[in-house]
Amino acid sequence: MADQVDVIIVGGGMAGASAAFFLADKHSVLLLEAEEHCGYHTTGRSAAVFEENYGTKAIREITRASRDFYERPPEGFVDVPLLHQRGWVFVANEEQLHLLDSVAQDLEDAGLPPERHGPEFYENLVPIAKPGYAAGCLWNPVSSDIDVDALHQAFLRGTKAKGGEIVTRARVDQLSREADLWQVRCGDRQFSGAILVNAAGAWADELGQMAGCEKIGLVPKRRTAMLIKSPEGVDVMEWPAVVDAEESFYFKPQSGMLLASMADATPSPPCDAQPEEIDVATTIYRVQQAIDMPTARPEKTWAGLRSFVADGTPVVGYDPKVEGFFWLAGQGGYGIQTAPMMGQLVAELVDGNPLPQRVIDEGLSAEDLSPLRL
Ligand SMILES: Cc1cc2nc3c(=O)[nH]c(=O)nc-3n(C[C@H](O)[C@H](O)[C@H](O)COP(=O)(O)OP(=O)(O)OC[C@H]3O[C@@H](n4cnc5c(N)ncnc54)[C@H](O)[C@@H]3O)c2cc1C
Numbered sequence: 590m591a592d593q594v595d596v597i598i599v600g601g602g603m604a605g606a607s608a609a610f611f612l613a614d615k616h617s618v619l620l621l622e623a624e625e626h627c628g629y630h631t632t633g634r635s636a637a638v639f640e641e642n643y644g645t646k647a648i649r650e651i652t653r654a655s656r657d658f659y660e661r662p663p664e665g666f667v668d669v670p671l672l673h674q675r676g677w678v679f680v681a682n683e684e685q686l687h688l689l690d691s692v693a694q695d696l697e698d699a700g701l702p703p704e705r706h707g708p709e710f711y712e713n714l715v716p717i718a719k720p721g722y723a724a725g726c727l728w729n730p731v732s733s734d735i736d737v738d739a740l741h742q743a744f745l746r747g748t749k750a751k752g753g754e755i756v757t758r759a760r761v762d763q764l765s766r767e768a769d770l771w772q773v774r775c776g777d778r779q780f781s782g783a784i785l786v787n788a789a790g791a792w793a794d795e796l797g798q799m800a801g802c803e804k805i806g807l808v809p810k811r812r813t814a815m816l817i818k819s820p821e822g823v824d825v826m827e828w829p830a831v832v833d834a835e836e837s838f839y840f841k842p843q844s845g846m847l848l849a850s851m852a853d854a855t856p857s858p859p860c861d862a863q864p865e866e867i868d869v870a871t872t873i874y875r876v877q878q879a880i881d882m883p884t885a886r887p888e889k890t891w892a893g894l895r896s897f898v899a900d901g902t903p904v905v906g907y908d909p910k911v912e913g914f915f916w917l918a919g920q921g922g923y924g925i926q927t928a929p930m931m932g933q934l935v936a937e938l939v940d941g942n943p944l945p946q947r948v949i950d951e952g953l954s955a956e957d958l959s960p961l962r963l
Pocket residue numbers: 599600601602603604605621622623624627628629630631632633634635636637638639759760761762788789790791792796812813814850892893894895920921922923924925926927
């Protein structure tokens with residue numbers, strides 16, 4: 590292993606892996622991950638949705654600019670499709686009908702004008718829809734499922750193929766800067782590099798403090814999810830994703846079952862997040878309002894931390910005060926769908942270059958992401 594590299598990336602989730610893949614084109618790269626597996630925390634716990642009408646303006650711009658990579662990844666990157674078109678149906682009950690106007694406006698603004706339908710549309714797509722639940726719905730046919738594991742593993746594999754190194758079970762516990770180099774300690778091991786990229790997910794503010802940075806005000810928020818077995822004889826695999834008009838729950842097919850969430854966002858310290866029983870029960874209750882599944886029981890439950898700063902937009906760029914410290918944090922609930930363009934733009938910003946033209950064309954500027962805005 591090289592004694593000294595150009596760039597050390599801390600965190601092997603989707604953020605660190607995509608940054609490593611693109612940075613490794615021009616730099617020697619070392620990625621350090623605390624856990625035994627790189628996707629152990631939030632990256633391994635997502636709902637795997639690609640939805641261009643989701644998140645802040647900047648998130649939408651980065652998501653739209655990521656679509657090309659998803660649809661046409663580089664030669665040899667993966668041997669499976671990264672996107673599977675599924676479609677989202679936004680369902681409103683009688684009291685929520687008025688909300689569909691603003692959801693429709695958002696979709697139109699994102700260049701995805703939805704189809705507007707009556708309840709029968711939802712009832713046809715979801716054969717065990719609860720009669721009388723839906724009063725109206727919107728249909729966005731282009732939103733997709735992401736093969737998260739294929740994407741994440743391909744970034745890691747591709748990093749190694751370009752000469753980058755990945756070290757797991759390497760929890761960074763001390764940082765210092767000496768003679769223009771970061772000295773990075775992981776227990777009794779030490780690594781050094783000119784630039785440090787902070788892709789530590791929910792722990793990004795802790796890592797920043799280790800380096801002497803001011804906090805960016807990151808708040809990890811717990812979200813609960815589960816797989817519910819479908820009723821005997823009901824094949825859910827061709828169902829759309831369903832979200833209620835207030836986003837108080839959603840469900841979609843996964844692994845022959847239904848992945849469901851109450852879309853919770855409970856502030857939490859950085860940790861190995863676990864689901865609370867009340868959140869599991871609430872999710873099931875809400876899903877049961879929309880589909881006829883009286884004995885729904887989860888086969889598997891989990892929770893993960895989605896981390897946000899105050900304005901909900903990721904923080905990407907050099908720290909204004911601490912030399913050689915680059916932030917890549919606050920991906921919220923969008924760190925998978927944005928990863929291809931995020932990795933590309935990180936590689937440019939680390940080198941002091943402008944953003945890639947593809948994302949400038951969508952309307953994004955480096956200032957939108959910079960820690961200076963906070
Ligand atoms: C239930 C749920 C549903 C979601 N659905 C979607 C979705 O549909 N679409 C979407 O785009 N996004 C979704 N997300 C969000 C997405 O999963 C995250 O934005 C993304 O995974 C964040 O990636 P990350 O690399 O920043 O964080 P992580 O995957 O958490 O990676 C950070 C890594 O840093 C490591 N680390 C921390 N401190 C140190 C240290 N000191 N030394 C070494 N390593 C360290 C950690 O061990 C961790 O592996 C969802 C999240 C949840 C929880």
